[in-house]
Amino acid sequence: MSLYAGMFFCDVDGTILPHGQREVSSDFFSLVHEAKKKGYLFCISSGRFHLSLLPLFEQVKDEVVFSASNGCRILYQGQELLPNHTIQTSDARQITNDLLSLGAIPLLSGKKAIHLPFSALEQEKSKGYLSKGFTQTFDAFSDIDDEILQITGVCRQNKAAILNQSRKTWAARYHVVTTGKELFDICPTSKGESLLAISSYFGLSRQNTYAFGDDENDIPMLGAAGKGYLMGTAHETLKAQEFEHCHDVVGTVNAILLQ
Known part of the structure; x- marks a missing residue:
């Protein structure tokens, strides 16, 4: 009881x-x-x-x-x-590459920090995440020393198309859900x-x-x-x-x- x-x-x-x-x-x-x-x-x-x-x-x-x-x-x-709950490392790497190729900013939530590809720094929206103090940048995915819990796609434009493509690729293995006007999450639970x-x-x-x-x-x-x-x-x-x-x-x- x-x-x-x-x-x-x-x-x-x-x-x-x-x-x-x-x-x-x-x-x-x-x-x-x-x-x-x-x-x-x-x-x-x-x-x-x-x-x-x-x-x-x-x-x-x-x-x-x-x-x-x-x-x-x-x-x-x-x-x-x-x-x-974590995303498999090989999947996290591929999801990151997919989002970058589609024009979205991938934010990788781990136990220690939010991880942001250095290549996304030039995109204005990413600067707001850096200012929070718990975001770290990486050049190569192998630089990340952390478990990846979920990945958020920040879409300044074409969110519907990027979300649709991400669902086609990953919805069989992960939850792919919208969480805001410009955001959607790819998550193992x-x-x-x-x-x-x-x-x-x-x-x-x-x-x-x-x-x-x-x-x-x-x-x-x-x-x-x-x-x-x-x-x-x-x-x-x-x-x-x-x-x-x-x-x-x-x-x-x-x-x-x-x-």
Whole structure:
């Protein structure tokens, strides 16, 4: 029997952080504390690299589970909760070359850093990733001394064509999902699989799990949860999915806690 009454799995960008907002609200931190008192855990489930998540949630970093890189790396109280999911080295090398040839910037998320090909430095968007302080450049793929968890394609143009080609090549072996206007991820696991693994670790039944998200990479998580909520700001193409729409994460979770 679980020590917890239930668990909330929340996407970050577009969900906890409405588009354009850079800091997590104090209301959300208060919600995490209140939920904990009532026996509920929170999981921060994001496609982001783990080191970009930790500063956002500094106030509750020891109270929440972090499921980073779409579930490839799961951390709790500073420790790896479950084994990492990784991309085979030969595949990671080929995916990197494929994305470069298609005109996309490949960002390789590892355990230690985000790895960016030096050849992509001239592309303006890549400079923003370098400024974050956890990005390293490489000339040859063999220079990378790290496990590769997922690869993100940054597409300044022709995203649809690049995404379509990447799915044709890799969707049989990896999850290939959009995560933003210019971004898509190639990943060995999904947010849905990580929800099931984390729930099992804490002994929670599916019916006591709730998930919130707004993009394609969130759909497996919403479907795996006992109750999935799609944010009202999600793209219209996703709203055909049979999930309840949510316009206020804090208010919705508070209502659940009061049940």
